[in-house]
Amino acid sequence: xxxxxxxxxxxxxxxxxxxxxxxxxxxxxxxxxxxxxxxxxxxxxxxxxxxxxxxxxxxxxxxxxxxxxxxxxxxxxxxxxxxxxxxxxxxxxxxxxxxxxxxxxxxxxxxxxxxxxxxxxxxxxxxxxxxxxxxxxxxxxxxxxxxxxxxxxxxxxxxxxxxxxxxxxxxxxxxxxxxxxxxxxxxxxxxxxxxxxxxxxxxxxxxxxxxxxxxxxxxxxxxxxxxxxxxxxxxxxxxxxxxxxxxxxxxxxxxxxxxxxxxxxxxxxxxxxxxxxxxxxxxxxxxxxxxxxxxxxxxxxxxxxxxxxxxx
Amino acid sequence: xxxxxxxxxxxxxxxxxxxxxxxxxxxxxxxxxxxxxxxxxxxxxxxxxxxxxxxxxxxxxxxxxxxxxxxxxxxxxxxxxxxxxxxxxxxxxxxxxxxxxxxxxxxxxxxxxxxxxxxxxxxxxxxxxxxxxxxxxxxxxxxxxxxxxxxxxxxxxxxxxxxxxxxxxxxxxxxxxxxxxxxxxxxxxxxxxxxxxxxxxxxxxxxxxxxxxxxxxxxxxxxxxxxxxxxxxxxxxxxxxxxxxxxxxxxxxxxxxxxxxxxxxxxxxxxxxxxxxxxxxxxxxxxxxxxxxxxxxxxxxxxxxxxxxxxx
Numbered sequence: 001x002x003x004x005x006x007x008x009x010x011x012x013x014x015x016x017x018x019x020x021x022x023x024x025x026x027x028x029x030x031x032x033x034x035x036x037x038x039x040x041x042x043x044x045x046x047x048x049x050x051x052x053x054x055x056x057x058x059x060x061x062x063x064x065x066x067x068x069x070x071x072x073x074x075x076x077x078x079x080x081x082x083x084x085x086x087x088x089x090x091x092x093x094x095x096x097x098x099x100x101x102x103x104x105x106x107x108x109x110x111x112x113x114x115x116x117x118x119x120x121x122x123x124x125x126x127x128x129x130x131x132x133x134x135x136x137x138x139x140x141x142x143x144x145x146x147x148x149x150x151x152x153x154x155x156x157x158x159x160x161x162x163x164x165x166x167x168x169x170x171x172x173x174x175x176x177x178x179x180x181x182x183x184x185x186x187x188x189x190x191x192x193x194x195x196x197x198x199x200x201x202x203x204x205x206x207x208x209x210x211x212x213x214x215x216x217x218x219x220x221x222x223x224x225x226x227x228x229x230x231x232x233x234x235x236x237x238x239x240x241x242x243x244x245x246x247x248x249x250x251x252x253x254x255x256x257x258x259x260x261x262x263x264x265x266x267x268x269x270x271x272x273x274x275x276x277x278x279x280x281x282x283x284x285x286x287x288x289x290x291x292x293x294x295x296x297x298x299x300x301x302x303x304x305x306x307x308x309x310x311x312x
Numbered sequence: 313x314x315x316x317x318x319x320x321x322x323x324x325x326x327x328x329x330x331x332x333x334x335x336x337x338x339x340x341x342x343x344x345x346x347x348x349x350x351x352x353x354x355x356x357x358x359x360x361x362x363x364x365x366x367x368x369x370x371x372x373x374x375x376x377x378x379x380x381x382x383x384x385x386x387x388x389x390x391x392x393x394x395x396x397x398x399x400x401x402x403x404x405x406x407x408x409x410x411x412x413x414x415x416x417x418x419x420x421x422x423x424x425x426x427x428x429x430x431x432x433x434x435x436x437x438x439x440x441x442x443x444x445x446x447x448x449x450x451x452x453x454x455x456x457x458x459x460x461x462x463x464x465x466x467x468x469x470x471x472x473x474x475x476x477x478x479x480x481x482x483x484x485x486x487x488x489x490x491x492x493x494x495x496x497x498x499x500x501x502x503x504x505x506x507x508x509x510x511x512x513x514x515x516x517x518x519x520x521x522x523x524x525x526x527x528x529x530x531x532x533x534x535x536x537x538x539x540x541x542x543x544x545x546x547x548x549x550x551x552x553x554x555x556x557x558x559x560x561x562x563x564x565x566x567x568x569x570x571x572x573x574x575x576x577x578x579x580x581x582x583x584x585x586x587x588x589x590x591x592x593x594x595x596x597x598x599x600x601x602x603x604x605x606x607x608x609x610x611x612x613x614x615x616x617x618x619x620x621x622x623x624x
Contacts, residue, residue, distance in 0.1 A: 042480055047505070048488040051480050102446065106419075107438035126419035127491050130442070134414060134449065135480035141453035142475035145468035155467025156457035163454035168354055168363050168447035176360040179439050193359070 011035070015072065015082060022302050026069065032082075033068035034060070036090040040143065054124040054132035055139075059097040062115050066235075066307075067092040067206040073303060074210025074224050077295035084148065085213040088158055091143035092206050095166055098136035099202075101129050103175060137166075150215035157212055165205035174198025181264040191264050199239075200232025207231075223293045230286035231304055237279040238310055240265040241272060283308045323347070327384065327394060334614050338381065344394075345380035346372070348402040352455065366436040366444035367451075371409040374427050378547075378619075379404040379518040385615060386522025386536050389607035396460065397525035400470055403455035404518050407478055410448035411514075413441050415487060449478075462527035469524055477517035486510025493576040503576050511551075512544025519543075535605045542598035543616055549591040550622055552577040553584060595620045 014020045014028035037059055044053045068089035075085035104111040104119040105126060112122050121129035144158040164170060174197030181190055207228030211221040243258045244267040258265050266275040286304050290297040326332045326340035349371055356365045380401035387397035416423040416431040417438060424434050433441035456470040476482060486509030493502055519540030523533040555570045556579040570577050578587040598616050602609040 046481065048480075048485050048492065050492065051485060051488040055480060102442060105442070107417075107442060128488065130414060130417070130419060131484050131488050132480075134410075134446075135484045137446065137449055138453075138475050138479040138484065141450075141471060142479065145457070145471035145475065149467070155461070156471065159453060159457035159468065159471050163450050163457065167450040167454065168360075168367060168444075169358065172443050172447045172450065173360050173363060176363040176440065176443050180360065180362065 012083060016076060018298075022299075022306065025299060026303070026306075029069035029072055030065045032072060032086060033065040033089050033093055036068075036086050037093060040087070040090055041094075041139075050124060050128055051131055051135060054120055054128050055135055057123060058101045058120040058129075058132055059094060059136065061097075061117065063093065063097070065089075065093060067096055067202060069303070070203065070206040070228065070231075070300075071210035071213065073299050074207050074295075075214040077293075077297060077300055078211065078214040078216055078220075079296065080214040084150070085210050087143050087147040088209045088213055089206075091140040091147070091158075091162060092202070092209060094136045094143065095140035095162060096202060098133040098140065099166075099171060099175070101133035101136070105129060108175075108179065140166075147213070149212065152215070152217060153212050158209060161205055161209050161212060165201045165208075170197055170201045170205075174201065178263070182262045184264075186264055186269045188269060191266065191269055194264065195233055195236045195266075196229065199236040200229045203232030203235060204228035220293060223289055227286050227289035227293065227300070230282045230289065231307070234279045234282035234286060234304075235307055237266045237275050237282065238307065240267045241275050241279070242310065243267075244272070279308060324395060328388060330610075334611075334618065337611060338615070338618075341381035341384055342377045344384060344398060345377040345401050345405055348380075348398050349405060352399070352402055353406075353451075362436060362440050363443055363447060366432055366440050367447055369435060370413045370432040370441075370444055371406060371448065373409075373429065375405065375409070377401075377405060379408055379514060381615070382515065382518040382540065382543075382612075383522035383525065385611050386519050386607075387526040389605075389609060389612055390523065390526040390528055390532075391608065392526040396462070397522050399455050399459040400521045400525050401518075403452040403459070403470075403474060404514070404521060406448045406455065407452035407474060408514060410445040410452065411478075411483060411487070413445040413448070417441060420487075420491065452478075459525070461524065464527070464529065465524050470521060473517055473521050473524060477513045477520075482509055482513045482517075486513065490575070494574045496576075498576055498581045500581060503578065503581055506576065507545055507548045507578075508541065511548040512541045515544030515547060516540035532605060535601055539598050539601035539605065539612070542594040542601065543619070546591045546594035546598065546616075547619055549578045549587050549594065550619065552579045553587050553591070554622065555579075556584070591620060 011028045011031040014024055015032060020028065041056050041059060042052045044056050046052045071085040071089040071092055072082040076082040100114060101120045103109050104114055105121055112119055120132060140162060141159055144162050147158050149155055149157050166172065174194050177190060178194045178198055181194065204225045207224040208221050211224040240258065266278065283304060287301055290300055323340045323343040326336055327344060332340065353368050353371060354364045356368050358364045383397045383401040383404055384394040388394040412426060413432045415421050416426055417433055424431055432444060452474060453471055456474050459470050461467055461469050478484065486506050489502060490506045490510055493506065516537045519536040520533050523536040552570065578590065595616060599613055602612055
């Protein structure tokens with residue numbers, strides 16, 4: 001888990017150099033986020049040890065770091081040092097980790113596996129997992145408050161980006177409707193609400209946060225938010241497709257768990273073909289917003305197409 | 313629940329007038345906090361309705377509002393308009409409500425009653441209660457970011473006060489050790505850690521937040537924090553004594569639940585007499601810190617003595 005020894009300055013160099021191959025750029029971004037998380041999370045031995053171990057277990061678990069990398073990449077696409085977005089990127093990933101820990105709990109989605117390993121509540125017990133999730137959410141807000149918020153944004157703008165996106169009319173609202181939908185007939189409006197709030201909202205937030213950290217104007221922050229929203233919708237549709245079509249070993253979580261839990265998904269509502277079309281449509285819309293953003297879009301375009309390539 | 317119709321300007325007047333009787337002053341403070349919460353919490357009809365209803369149910373439930381009133385009273389004791397501390401006071405109470413919702417869950421303390429009514433998870437189900445708690449924590453951080461943070465404090469100071477006090481080395485750490493202690497032999501050092509972090513930390517935070525909102529210097533913020541820490545320790549010892557000695561109807565929660573849950577408490581460790589002595593000692597220390605704070609201490613002294621009077 002300890003990646004402090006990794007040569008982070010070289011990761012930053014690889015992330016910003018224009019000639020880095022895409023796969024290496026992605027790995028460098030992941031390493032930047034990973035080492036910031038490892039450095040900032042409380043050490044595992046700190047009292048209460050079980051809580052801090054659970055927080056590190058839930059966070060440093062081999063995630064793709066899409067949200068963190070997006071914040072760094074948006075900041076860099078605006079010509080600013082991505083290091084400005086590093087602490088906010090870690091906050092986004094700590095927040096995301098909290099949502100996964102709570103979503104996996106028995107009273108929620110009741111998933112025992114996460115990325116091929118026991119879920120946090122299986123490893124540390126339900127109470128400690130619940131508390132570790134609470135602590136990661138709290139820490140994410142703390143890190144957003146500790147990060148520098150450059151002009152023209154008011155102080156607190158980064159905290160507000162996260163808490164508004166992550167709150168009851170955002171990520172938590174989406175999860176609430178997702179659980180409620182298990183007992184209701186399939187409904188397109190509800191599915192769009194769930195995908196928009198539960199998944200796309202935090203991905204859009206990551207893009208907005210990268211733009212705020214770069215000191216972009218409010219209109220540009222909004223454009224990146226729209227880019228992220230469409231990217232997030234494409235991402236969630238792809239996730240639904242993969243859950244329905246791939247094996248447990250590839251997914252790192254039980255395959256077909258959506259169907260088993262009677263989840264409302266694009267696949268259950270639209271079938272595979274229309275789902276693939278919608279993923280493509282949102283990918284195209286995401287890229288169209290990028291082109292409006294007056295940035296250096298190369299890396300973000302490549303990242304956007306890379307995500308879609310998972311099903312093509 | 314709707315207290316918007318209440319004459320809040322007159323509550324502010326009653327709270328600040330020097331000749332208001334103590335009981336009326338306390339009621340006015342409670343009304344100020346209550347109406348700020350009611351005004352700021354999302355309306356119950358907003359999607360997802362069950363989530364917003366659960367958030368309001370968990371928060372607007374007849375609490376004493378000790379933490380919110382402390383923030384207002386500290387701000388006022390420094391000669392500043394307590395309205396400056398009103399949004400932070402609501403944030404403290406939303407945070408406190410989240411801790412109660414999560415603490416009552418089956419995997420934690422498994423309490424079915426809270427203030428004489430069904431706990432949030434009994435009324436709305438476990439998943440919705442968990443999510444309502446998450447949303448209240450998120451909203452508390454949002455409100456701290458939205459509140460004005462006056463000089464000499466850096467932007468974000470109010471968010472940092474809450475997140476550092478409420479995180480894994482604060483309130484959440486205390487709850488983690490409290491649960492672990494159920495399976496361990498009684499231990500004085502552990503009990504002090506639990507009382508300090510689980511209870512006294514947020515009460516100290518409330519006092520610090522009131523001083524920050526008043527624009528007090530860092531040394532004075534610390535003095536109010538020490539006042540709050542001793543007040544919080546006295547408060548928790550009193551709570552242990554009341555749990556051991558009073559009936560369910562008076563407590564609004566099952567009497568003797570600490571003993572039934574094998575909780576480590578002052579009463580189980582020290583017995584009643586020494587517990588009463590310790591409550592008195594921390595009350596005296598709290599008042600000694602008040603005297604050092606160069607404030608107008610009358611209301612805070614009365615409030616501190618009022619809390620102790622519950623067992624005398």
